[in-house]
Amino acid sequence: MKFSGWKLSYFLLAFLFVPNRAFAMHIMEGFLPIEWAIFWWVVSIPFIILGLRSIRKTIDENPETKMILGLSGAFAFVLSALKIPSVTGSCSHPTGVGLGTVLFGPLAMSVIGTIVLLFQSLLLAHGGLTTLGANTFSMAIVGPIIVYYVFKGSQKMGLSFSVAVFLAAMLGDLGTYVVTSVQLALAFPSEVGGFMASFTKFAGIFALTQVPLAVSEGILTVIVMNFLKKYNVSELKALRVFSAKEAH
Amino acid sequence: MKKNLLLLAIVVLLAIIPLFIQKGAEFEGADGEAEAAISEINADYEPWFESLWEPPSGEIESLLFALQAAIGAGFIGYFIGLMRGKHKEG
Numbered sequence: 001m002k003f004s005g006w007k008l009s010y011f012l013l014a015f016l017f018v019p020n021r022a023f024a025m026h027i028m029e030g031f032l033p034i035e036w037a038i039f040w041w042v043v044s045i046p047f048i049i050l051g052l053r054s055i056r057k058t059i060d061e062n063p064e065t066k067m068i069l070g071l072s073g074a075f076a077f078v079l080s081a082l083k084i085p086s087v088t089g090s091c092s093h094p095t096g097v098g099l100g101t102v103l104f105g106p107l108a109m110s111v112i113g114t115i116v117l118l119f120q121s122l123l124l125a126h127g128g129l130t131t132l133g134a135n136t137f138s139m140a141i142v143g144p145i146i147v148y149y150v151f152k153g154s155q156k157m158g159l160s161f162s163v164a165v166f167l168a169a170m171l172g173d174l175g176t177y178v179v180t181s182v183q184l185a186l187a188f189p190s191e192v193g194g195f196m197a198s199f200t201k202f203a204g205i206f207a208l209t210q211v212p213l214a215v216s217e218g219i220l221t222v223i224v225m226n227f228l229k230k231y232n233v234s235e236l237k238a239l240r241v242f243s244a245k246e247a248h
Numbered sequence: 249m250k251k252n253l254l255l256l257a258i259v260v261l262l263a264i265i266p267l268f269i270q271k272g273a274e275f276e277g278a279d280g281e282a283e284a285a286i287s288e289i290n291a292d293y294e295p296w297f298e299s300l301w302e303p304p305s306g307e308i309e310s311l312l313f314a315l316q317a318a319i320g321a322g323f324i325g326y327f328i329g330l331m332r333g334k335h336k337e338g
Contacts, residue, residue: 028283030295071327077320081313085266089273090281123312125299184282188289198289205281212266216259223252224324231331 026135027184029121029128036187041133044114047141051111058104062238065104068228072100073112075224079217080116086209094217095139095176098147098169099224103239106144113140138179147172155243165225170218177206 032040059066079096086092100109114136121127127135147168154164185199228236236242267275286293303309 028295029299030297031283031286031293033293034296067327067330070323074320074323074327078317078324081317081320083277084263085270085275087266087269089266089270089275091275091277122300123303124309125302128297128299130297184286188286188293190289201285201289202282205285212262216262219255219259223255226252227328227331231335 026117026120026127026139027131027180029125030130031128032131032134032183032187034130036183037130037133039133040131040137040183044110044133044136044141047107047110048114048136051107051109051114054105054107055111058108058239062235065235065239068103068232068235068239069100069108071224072103072109073115075099075221076109076112076116079220080120084213084216086212088205088209090205090209092206092209092213094213094220095143095173096217097140097144097176098165098172098217098221101144101147101172102151102165102168102221102225103228103236103241106141106148109144110136110140113144116140134183135180138183139176142179143172143176146175161229161242162222162225166218166222168218169221170214173214173217174207174210177210178203181206 055069059069076096076099079094081093083091083093095113097109097113100112114132117127117132117135117139121129121132150171151164151168154167155161159167181199181202184202185195188198189195190197190201303312
């Protein structure tokens with residue numbers, strides 16, 4: 001896979017100048033008390049540093065996977081641009097982190113997810129800088145970790161590659177919103193019923209809306225994977241995506 | 249290919265069905281609802297930080313947003329074309 005400079009710059013441009021539009025998912029600017037804002041920043045930063053290392057290592061070992069890393073980023077961009085109506089009568093959007101996580105592991109996506117979130121907050125006033133640590137933790141750290149373990153677990157159980165990808169992307173998407181609900185409930189416990197009452201309230205808003213979208217995200221991730229399986233088998237093998245049984 | 253089209257059709261249906269189930273709903277973003285929930289739980293809470301920049305209008309917002317989807321989709325289309333082209337030669 002030859003990867004010329006202009007392709008890389010095209011992708012970087014896409015990252016630098018394209019904002020990300022989010023309707024429903026992120027904690028709004030200024031809506032976390034300062035101590036919580038700082039807490040989530042502190043939790044998230046080590047993951048981002050490890051993620052940068054992880055990406056560098058992957059690219060050094062398998063330079064031919066650069067294009068696919070670009071694809072993972074582009075996929076997250078497009079998916080988070082799709083504001084989709086949901087059964088609750090409100091809109092939300094998928095996260096798009098599942099694809100990159102299955103291919104490059106959860107740490108790499110912590111970086112790509114953070115970049116997406118940063119531009120959302122800077123250019124579209126969605127999410128926020130003070131809440132970026134918390135939003136990174138839910139969408140770019142926990143979401144991908146769920147994706148990763150569901151995917152590996154499904155493979156161990158002998159489920160087919162497509163089913164494993166679907167389940168992983170779907171549950172990672174849902175998990176992101178559950179974490180967001182937990183974060184808000186921790187910061188805003190109800191006077192009556194405390195944390196649980198608040199969690200139920202926030203989960204009702206975020207997680208319920210997300211159910212059909214999570215299914216959509218799972219399906220879209222499978223579609224892209226089907227393509228990669230057909231045309232990029234050697235890269236997928238280099239990234240050790242297949243289980244021992246499938247990689248004959 | 250057929251399988252992918254079928255999967256895509258399911259995605260489209262999942263997006264269209266809510267419009268019919270929830271006739272007359274606002275279809276606002278869920279983060280706005282969360283904001284309302286926060287003021288219910290803690291009426292005294294004041295956001296302590298404002299966004300540095302907001303798109304001046306809904307039109308500007310949709311411009312940035314369309315641009316994002318276009319560039320992302322452009323890269324994906326380029327990638328697919330490139331891989332199919334290589335595949336044919338090989």
